Amino acid sequence: MVVARLDTIRRQRDPELREAVTRAANGEIAESLAILHRRGDIREVGNFDERHLESHKITPPVRNQGSASSSSVPQMKSAGS
Numbered sequence: 001m002v003v004a005r006l007d008t009i010r011r012q013r014d015p016e017l018r019e020a021v022t023r024a025a026n027g028e029i030a031e032s033l034a035i036l037h038r039r040g041d042i043r044e045v046g047n048f049d050e051r052h053l054e055s056h057k058i059t060p061p062v063r064n065q066g067s068a069s070s071s072s073v074p075q076m077k078s079a080g081s
Helices: 015-025 029-039 048-055
Strands: none
């Protein structure tokens, strides 16, 4: 089987970003994230789950105490809700 490999990173023009991408591509994830953190490129977004549910109008799963068949799948609200 022939395997193609891309070794040249062209999209990142900034040398630090290119270094972070190169390290991530080589499996050096901690080093890559350290570069991004040092640059201020990593930002905390708060409680993602609640914001994601709200932005997609998904209600959290309903859990009935003592019911073995309670649903754990989020339910979509209807367009009229």
